Amino acid sequence: MVNYRYLGNSGLKVSEITYGNWVTHGSQVDDSAAIATVHAALDAGITTFDTADVYANTAAEEVLGKALSGQRRESLEIFTKVYFPTGPQGPNDTGLSRKHIFESINGSLKRLGTDYVDLYQAHRFDYETPLEETFQAFADVVRQGKALYIGVSEWTAEQLREGHALAKSYGVQLISNQPQYSALWRVIEGKVVPASEELGISQIVWSPMAQGVLSGKYLPGQPVPEGSRATDDKSGARFIQGFLRDDVLEAVQRLKPVAEQAGLSMPQLAIAWVLQNKNVASALVGASRPEQLAETVKASGVVLDADTLAAIDTALGDVVFSDPEDTYTVSPKTRIV
Template identity: 90%
Template sequence: MVNYRYLGNSGLKVSEITYGNWVTHGSQVDDAAAVQTVHAALDAGITTFDTADTYANQAAEVVLGRALSGQRREGLEIFTKCYFPVGAKGPNDTGLSRKHIFESINGSLKRLGTDYVDLYQAHRFDYETPLEETFQAFADIVRQGKALYIGVSEWTAEQLRAGHALAQDLGVQLISNQPQYSMLWRVIEERVVPTSEELGISQIVWSPMAQGVLTGKYLPGQPVPEGSRATDQRSGARFIQDFLRDDLLTAVQRLKPIAADAGLTMPQLAIAWVLQNPNVAAALVGASRPEQLADTVKASGVTLDADTLAAIDAALADTVNRDPEHTYTVSPKTRLS
């Protein structure tokens, strides 16, 4: 079964392996298979589910809501997000304005079939809306009981500090950030993580397997496997391209004996690695088939010893991206429409 961790400086516990449906529900996976996979996650002890209104242009929330229908709501932690264009994608169907936040949360609750979400997240930083407006709207949503806690995704250290100060002034809890993080992508370690530790903010990390590259299935000098994420534009193929360099894929192959010595599969090693960071509350995993979860959940509770961690660093060497400047490039400088 899956272990639990506290999310930020709060009393909320979440399953340290959290189910996310970014590129699966409503697009890559048919609804029946999606429901089966969610039920497999529940059977494995996962109680925390992460989605967003923008995933499959709102369809992913609908599928997740149906899949969780009939479950005891108090036994679940449901997360969603807003920022990116949704619906008709008009000028106010995006961003973190008060108008869009309220329309987004109301739509998300309806699609998810719930009265509240446990965590409501700003999917990116909005440079075009005053931060005070955004956090006043978040505070009002919390006071109305539509969300219990507030989180963000891919915010810089400075943005986290400013948002945390406003949240404190307004009497609400900003407890999480959702960045990309893996053995290969460590850009949050220098600035975001220390700031988060100071402020009582946890990381809920996405792509702990580097878009599937850390499974070892992509081989240097070989075509990408048929049916893999790299071949499917609907499943985020563009996000994997930077990881498909031969030098990087060669380095990843050197992880196979390290995983074997630790008694782990490659996916388990990747997930266990991010969970060694004490500022990480949860690793987001997706699945297109129930049996995939049976493997990944076994990473919960695994402790990697110092020799294993050192061997991983040596194997990956200079293929690892640690540049903190990348944290400043994720949020668009203007709203997308």
């Protein structure tokens, strides 16, 4: 079964493995398969579920709501996000304005079939809205009982500091950040993680398997497998392109004996690696088939010894992305419409 960790400086516990439905529900797989996979996650001990209103243009939230219908609400941790455009994508259908936040939380709750979410997250930083407006709106969402805690996604260290101070001034808790993080993509380690540790903010990391590259199924010098994420624009193909260089794929193949020595599969090794970071509360995983989760959850509770961690670093060598400056390039400078 899955272990639990506290989320930030709060009393909220989340499962070390969070089920996320970014590229699956409402687009990649049909609803019956999606619902079966959510039920498999529950059977495996996963109680934390992450989605966003923008996923499949709100359809992913609807599918997750159907899948969790009938479950004891108090036994679940349900997260969603706001920022990206939804609906007809009018001028106010995006960003972190008070208008968009309130319209978005009301829509998300209806689609999810719940009175509240445990964590409401700013999906990106909004350079076009005063931060005071955003956090006043978030504070009001919390006071109305529509969300219990506030989080963000892909914010820089400086943005986290400013947001945390504002949240505190409004009497609410900013307890999490949701960045990309894996053994190949370590850009948060330089600035974001130290700032988060100081502020009492945890990471809920997405793409712990580097878009599937750390599974080892992408081979250097070979075409990408048919039906893989790299061939499907709806499944985030553009996110994987930077990892599909031959030098990266060759380095990943050198991880196979490391995983074997540790008694783990390649996906388990990748997920266990991110969970060695004490600032990581949970690793986000997705699945298109129920059986994929049976092995994934075995990464929870795994302790990688110093020799294994060193072997991973040696195998990956200089293909690791670790420049902290990359954290400043994620949030768009203008709203996406």
